[in-house]
Amino acid sequence: MTNNYAEKMKTMGLNFFTLAMVLVLWTLIAYWQKSPFFATPYDIVLGFVQMVTVGDVEGYRLWSHMLHSLVRVSAGFAAACLVGIPGGLLLGLYPKIYDRTRILVEPIRFISPIAWIPMAIVLLVGFSRYIFVIWVASFFPIFVSTLWSVRQVNAVYVNVARVAGASRLFIIRKIIFPSILPSVIGGMRISLGISWMCIVAAEMIGGQMVGIGRLILKSAMVTRMDLVVVGMISIGFVGYATNELIIFIEKRIFRWRAAVSIE
């Protein structure tokens, strides 16, 4: 135990050290370069303060950008879950439907969600553009992982309930649903990662002046490299936070998967 603790402290120390080294090196190179394209870590901190207190070149503050991006992603993601999970469950339970209409669904899977942006720009306006792109981006991972996991439910568990005389609804609720849940949530995590990438692209191309993607692009246009980096770090942070949230929920729900064994 003590050994383990010392090891942990050492790793943490080394992590701090590498991070510090990178920051120092970065600062040195930036000073040496003296280029407007190369912001020092200190500039970035100042940029961050400016973003929080005053806002960007148009006066939008950081929280407003973050909030807009977050709302867009959440709405599109929620819509994808609402369609993808029941849809996957249904088509997983009736595999014939999917097998016989695959040709309509499969090709769409391979169109990069970002390639939908121009279409969304033409057909939709404002908020709905973003939601649509996020929906397209997150639908397939959720849908496909739900569908496949239904097909792979261990037959023994279904038989346990069948032999006891369970109804179809009981089997779906108590056997199939819990058994696919881990892969469904796994699919949701992948979706979320793709969504964060797509929202950035959509915001850069999409027209509205607020959103982290937009912040990054417009700061680059006026060569405010410090604000570009602040935007990048913010999007990284929001992505990280939402990912951790799902991991936290996973750990909570799936205590039964714990690898701890008293054997």
Place this chain on the structure above:
Amino acid sequence: MERELIDVDMSMKFDNLSVLEDIKFKVHENEFLVIVGPTGCGKTTLARLLGGLSKPSSGHVTIAGEDVNPKIHNVSFVFQEPSCIPWLTIWDDISMGLEIKGNNPQTAETKARIKEVIKLVGLDGFEEYFPKQISGGMKQRVAIARAYATKPDFLLMDEPFGHLDAQTRYLMQIEIMRIWEREKKTVAYITNNIEEAVYLATRIIVLSKLPARIKAEHSINLPRPRDLTGPDFLRIRAEITEQCEVVG
């Protein structure tokens, strides 16, 4: 009694958990030594120590006076877990040990040896198969063939049939006896199955629950092939069962 080949006198701890305490025994040449003990008593730890895959925290495990080391000694190990390498064919898998021991797998001599052991374990015709294409019993035969191929001075088997069903297990026991009687080797065989132990062994060492100590030793002089329901067999089996604490 034949020459002593291996000398064991050691203890093993993981951090503060004592797993093996005062384990002290010798293995004689051409002996079939079986070590039995209850589930989770540190048998696998003992096997790894005997094979030189880990080092004892105190004491020593020596072959002919030298600390056991697979880089020096000709030791072979049959693992409890399925150990066929999934991306190698049966032939390549068996040739691996020979290759590591410095034999060129392309020479006629090496090829002849591989053929010989494949025949010995009855896998002729399966040389080009991958592990996924054969049954659990056959996979364990591959592991045995791989271990035998290098003509080891000392062969270690760690519950090699633990994952097999009862019938396959029984057939494999007959098989391993046939092989051992043909190619006499020094064998240390570790198991939790007492019937299997009495069927195979020339000598049995019984381990206690954790931390494992040596609880008893039996020499088994029953004629072979042994009758599982013979009165002597059942008596010895019952006696050892008594000594092995049954765990829930």
Place this chain on the structure above:
Amino acid sequence: MANDKNAGSGKLGTFGYNALALSIFILLWTIVSWISESLFLPTPWTVLKSFLDLCTYGDVEGISLGMHIFKSTLRIFAGFVAACILGIPLGILMGLYPRVYDSTKSVIEPIRFIPPVAWIPLVIVLLVGFSRYAFIIWLGAFFPIFIGTLLSVRSVNPTHIDVPRSFGAKRLYIIRKIVIPSTLPDIFTGMRVGMGIGWDCIMAAEMIGGENEGLGVMILKYAELIRIEDIMVGMIVIGAIGFFINEIFIFVERRVFKWKEAIVIS
């Protein structure tokens, strides 16, 4: 045996149903777009016509569809190869020496969470031309390949390592004969995922990046002109190339990893 026959006829049936579904879909599409006569809903035949026009006459600036495809795939290829060259050896190395990765996590992990697309403006400022695109693709493909390799090295079945160890094999032998073959399927999966993300990134980079050639910029140009049929052609081509690349990966995986129990493809 009769089961086999059943499976055969079932497959034929599935194929037939799929053809039927597609025909009904195209028929419905045609009818609806005829009735609506909307600018936003071109008929399948208009789309086909646009495709042929794009191939022969080129787009509004006279750049042919082939040229767009060529530019996009070239960029993807360059960035992807760079990501493999860096990601695979680095992943193997850091997998073998877990402490190196554990100690540099504080630098690597934050970068992982910044979507590669967010780098585009920075790259526009700092780099020019071809290198812009190659860098973005590299960034997008690198992490799936790197992390996939790293995790796979860490989870090599210990028994498989013990087998040569028990014969006294050297470290290099174990790496060559056990670690690398056992990680290879996961490296491939990482490459497939990396390629998918690279493909997303190239779209975004081309839309924002400024050059006139590439599938991404082509569909954006048509969005400004509100020419749905041409956007559709672009999207279908993008989907087809994505599908084709994925099939190549699956084909290679099936060939190379014959020994795998079952390859899960999704």
Place this chain on the structure above:
Amino acid sequence: MAGRKVKIEVRNLSKHFDDLIVLHQMDFDIYEGEFLCVVGPTGCGKTTFCNVVTGLLPITEGSITMGGEKIDFKKHNVSFVFQEPSCIPWRTIWDDVKIGLEIRKVPKKEINERVSAILDLTGLTEFKDFYPSQISAGMKQRVVIARSFVTEPDLLLMDEPFGQLDSSTRFYIENQLIKVWQKTKRTIIFVTHNLEEAVYLSERILVCTQKPTGIKEEVIVDLPHPRDITDREFVKIRNRVTDLVKWW
């Protein structure tokens, strides 16, 4: 045996898979409260037999009736212990054991009483909040036994339930099974290929033939529990069954 009440009548039972005949005209009765073992060589269609009796697979010919009615698990109370581990990973032991009662919509209070009682009897009370991933293979099989008995089934089918356990754990759980059976007096069909296990547990053994499976002979085991595997009578019966089977 003759005076006992017949519980289940199996008449002329056959099962074909296309052209392959797996079960061929099996004819036997099962008595109320009986512990019946069915033994036969590996791959002789024992699992098919179980699936047919419980109705998971349809019958090709013949009939199985309980009290004059065709077996239907929505109507009759049948429990099944599967060969593969069947603890449901996301349910605690408590929730797992109660699943059969939950399906039958037994009132909550009664569920609590019955589950507590069976967990007491199988010695699992202190593990009731554990998940299957946290307990050993032997304990998982005890959970499955508890789950099958808690519904007070008219018929309990067990398909090689202990095949994957080591021998000492197996004996322990077999003793527990006998204890539960003696207390609850349920009708049990226990399918196995382990002859010793069959003689150790049952009142009557049906010996099956190689595929297509039919019934070769019936052996009555008239020994008191707990039985002693080294007892002369025991060995005699075991040898008799072995002679009948001659499968290894």
